[in-house]
Amino acid sequence: MKTDYPERSLYATLGIIIISTVTIITSIHSAYVYIETKNKIIQEMKYSSKHTIVTLQKNIANLIASYAINEYDKLTLSEMNHRANFAIIVEDYNMGKILGKKAYTSGKIKADNGNIIDYNPDNNEQNKQLEECYYSDRDDITSSQGIKLGSITIYISDHSMQIQLNEIIKTTIIKSVILSVFLILSLFITIRFFILQPLSNIIGIINNGDADGIPVKRIPNHGSTEIFDLANTINHMIRSIKDSRIKLTEQHNKLKVHEDQLHRSQKMDALGTLTGGIAHDFNNILGVVSGYAELLESRLKEQPKLARYAHEIVTSGERGAKLTRKLLSFSRNVESKESKLNLNTVLYEEKNMLEKTLTVRIKLVLKLAEDLWFVRLDKSDIEDAILNMSINAMHAIAANGQLTLQTHNESLSSLNAKQLGLEAKDYVVLSIIDTGCGMDKKIREKIFDPFFSTKGEKGTGLGLSQVYGFMERSKGTINVSSEPGQGTQLNLYFPRYEENNNKILSADGHQPTNLKGNEAILIVDDEPALLDLSREILSQQGYHVFCAEGAKQALEILAAQHINCLFSDVLMPDMDGYQLAAIVQKKYPYIKIQLTSGFSDDRHLNQQSDTLHQYMLYKPLSSHSLLQRIRTLLDEPEDIQGK
């Protein structure tokens, strides 16, 4: 299990290693020297004893023969003084005869204090010491005639050898200690000045960090190669950390932007779904009210007063339809009439109207890029958007100020496109820049919310919501940059118009004047009131009308009746209008198909349904537009819808 504490000081570790190493090496060396010395001493002892015996033999023989006891005693003393013998014992047979015994024994022996004293054969202590001697060598002393005159015995004690060997051990220990101390001191100094001090400096620099703990200063590049490399590595690491922090901050900011965008997108989607749903249902209601009011108005031509009442209902219905259109515009579920446009042209066209709207207190400045790319937009939508944003700017500018409308081309890189939530391609950017009061973050986050307004009674809260919906439908985006007191800049990114992929289909064609007919028309709608209204409108013009409240019922009628035209709602519970159309086109290719919807939803578009979508009739419908479209459709050649 790991602990959070340092295990041991580097000094202690190195000290232990050094002492162990020195002790082992010196011990091995000492053991070798010990054994070698011991063998050498033993050899020297043997050699010495042999040499002594050889030296003394001849001289002592003469002295024994001449009874010069003291003389050979002096010889033995001399030998004892010159050689490391423990004792030299001479047996003198001649003197022995005089004394009445085998031999007269004399000699010299080393006392405990190292002095050489006379050997006394009766001294038990001395005899015991002789017995304990490590080595002894005895040889006879003979005269030149070969007569045995005595003997000489050399005794060598291991005492001196032990002292010598003990001295080796003692010396070894002292050497080990001195060497260890020397090495430890040397290493201590070396480590202190060449490793630990630089490391301490490095630690000091690393500890001196900023708020994130990243070192503020670089580590100086000097010292030994290893410290130099370490400093370089740490500096590199610090640099990497700083770079990573910058990247991390950038990515954090981007993530935040994306998060905000996602949040806004989700919020807008939710609001779009809500407002779209409300508008759809409201449209159905308005459709019924307006439709019947139109029918009523046409029947009350003889009663002007009542006809006027019916007309008021129709007018209010139109106003209601206009309101729902704004809501649907935010939720993108609105009919779009896109065309190839040059924004500079639109701005020039709108300039006069805008100047009048902004009044003289606000200067309108156009900064338009040359060779501006084309875009594909619903012209009325972009005109509404410009007007809405200009009115907002006007309200934001308390006194005099300036509103700048600026255009330019911009090719977005992957990175920039990602930050804006767009694809990486060419865009035309329209910037609306005012010198107004600006916005704080809290307001900035809500400006696209439906019914959010900072203008009180002056605003409906749907202006920028419409712009937002418009930008979404345009496959572009809007970017807001504003700070309180610093003005506001709105950047609208529109995808560049691509000639090959954008085929403008014109809905304009022959407008029939006779709206009557006798063809069989099948109306499919899950809203019974609208179903009845459509049947009423078409029946009054002479058409044979069949009604179905769902796709299943419609297919049953188709199987049973000859139908010339299918007029179907898109959103239905069991099967939507596109699916029904697909079946009809396959089984009954001669039947003309017209779809209607309260939404401009392109989720089910494919090559075949594209035409159906293109000629979609959006609710609420006027009776005239319905009859005109049905009549036009029935009058078209049969193969047009199949393309």
Added chain:
Amino acid sequence: MILILFSTTFSYSEHKVNTSIEVPSPEPRKQLIYIVSDNRIPFWAIMGRGITNSASMLGYEINIYSSENNAKRELEFIVKAIQDKVSGIIVSPTNSSACVTILKLAKSAGIPVVISDVGTDGGEYVAYISSNNREGAYQIGKILTKKLFELGWGESKIGIIAIPQTRLNGQARTAGFIQAINESGFKGVDIKQQSTFTKQETYNLTKGMIIEHPDLHAIWLQGSNRYKGVLQAIADSGKKDKILLLTFDAQPEFPELIRQGILLASAMQQPYLMGQEAVSAMDRHLNGKAVEKNRQLPIIIISRENIAQQLKTIKRTFPGTQETDIEN
């Protein structure tokens, strides 16, 4: 007188000279033994007389053993003395080295030893009685150099027939003589050492030295008993009047020889007195009294010029010597 002294001297040349004097005593007498290197030599014989006389006076039984310069015999006498459990040993050893063994054996037996002349190379002893050999030899050297200068032989060679230089007395004599020679400016000195102490050996050594050094004009014999060998060699070489002879120690005929000019001078020790001093020291030791460890007695220098004045001293040194004998 000379004959008496001569006969007395030779009476001590036996291996054992029983000179015990029976003195009636109720208690057993303490026994002393005197081991002498060679009792045939008058010097030692006179010393033996001094010892015997003094021992008798002090009530000791004394036995004298002559080793005749034989180390083995000397050791045998020591062993015998130890076996006899004598009260004390007085020794005039064959040489100072052998004396060490004597002292060691005696010590092991617990017998005190007094050394009378010669000396020892080591060991423990009660007292060492000696002559001032160095001073005596120095005086002899002075007389010789003076005479050589008088005779005009200032550049001559001087020969020394030496006793063994292993003896301390021999070393001291040589040193004293050489000092005197050196002080007088003589440098040509040859030295030969006696070993057998025979007349023939002395003769040969002298003859060889005369042949080897034609300018030799003086011979100093460190001993005295073989002086005749020297005289014979000088005579045989035809240099009777060309070579001076000096001796150390005395022979009974020496006074006469000095008077006749045959001998230039001699350094006379006092062996009788030394023997007395040796016994006295032993007695004091055996009675638990303090003993002077090294006792040196003066040496008498006799030459033609002072022989008359020294006659009384000579008589005291050589008891029994008659004045008329000397004078004769």
